[in-house]
Amino acid sequence: MNVNMKSIGLTESLSQEAMNYSNLLVGRVTAQYKDSYKVVTERGEFIARISGKFRYQINNQVDYPAVGDFVMVDGINDVNGNTVIHHILTRKSIFSRKVAGSRNDIQVVATNIDTLFLCMSMNNDWNLRRMERYLSITWDSGATPVIILTKSDLCEELAAKIQELQPIAIGVDILVTNNLSKDGLQSVFKYIGTGKTIACIGSSGVGKSTLINRVLGNDGIATSETRKDDKGRHTTTRRELFIVPGGGAIIDTPGMRELGIVSSDISKSFADIDQLALQCKYRNCTHNSEPGCAIQQAILEGSLANERLHSYHKLKKEIRYGGLNSKQIEREKINTMFQGISGMKQARKMIKEKNKRNR
């Protein structure tokens, strides 16, 4: 399978960065196994391992290649099939989570994503607090969130549900889909196309794999239906990037029962609360019981849900405890950004934006 790398997201600046390694070929990681990776290049698909030197330089989990990474490889003509990954090119977005059961281990779920489809089904998976988490993490990852409400055929109060969602999804597109009819899918195609990478996240069984199969026009991914084995839990056992026939790439992720937060951008996902807080009487108001608290006032008046304030507090606390992890990620972002001249520019831009945000 020969792949047009531009079509699956190789940008001008990545091509430039790749020129620093003139004897290597650029590829994209499409799947990850125990200690090898599937990589597509313009000359076909290969199973690759990382070089000894690369492994030696790795300090922590986030330094390893992940699905979605553009990497530099050689050895594709090796008769023994020893294709080797030597470098990861600058990541423009990193979507990561804390690994369940471990306090500090970060798992990079996928990288270089333009749009994250935050999937939630309109029947039994409905949970606004979870969506708030997804949104915070997405804003921080560098990708743009789009909310995909699935299984609309199983929901009778569509308008009411969307109304419920709107206050927590300011500025975010909300699409209503239904995998059983073609009409319900038209809206998602707007985000898919040449050069673009989508990743789908959401609880197990909401229909991510079914949606991707529809987009790809085949039944390539086993859904819980086609596998006929259980209740729809953990059907997708690994992350995988698929090439969309008309251009672009789409990444399936396993249903995550809990999305441990590594870092998240609360200032964006809870902009309404930050805005209100400016009107609190005391600058260091904790919004619990202080007099003149604009947030408590908004709750009294019914313009802000108490539960939303609760998740705001909860997320803030989690991030504080996970501070070390966000620093690790931050360091990773800066390291990779300083590779190559175009990387310098990006790093400068990022630091500027960061300062703006912290002001």
Ligand SMILES: Nc1nc2c(ncn2[C@@H]2O[C@H](COP(=O)(O)OP(=O)(O)OP(=O)(O)O)[C@@H](O)[C@H]2O)c(=O)[nH]1
């Ligand atoms: N009624 C209805 N059922 C759907 C829809 N989309 C998917 N399903 C069914 O929901 C079940 C789960 O779908 P999957 O696509 O495997 O869900 P998933 O989100 O990929 O699940 P994991 O792989 O476990 O993360 C399957 O039986 C699908 O046929 C829909 O729009 N409406």
Ligand SMILES: [Zn+2]
């Ligand atoms: Zn207050």
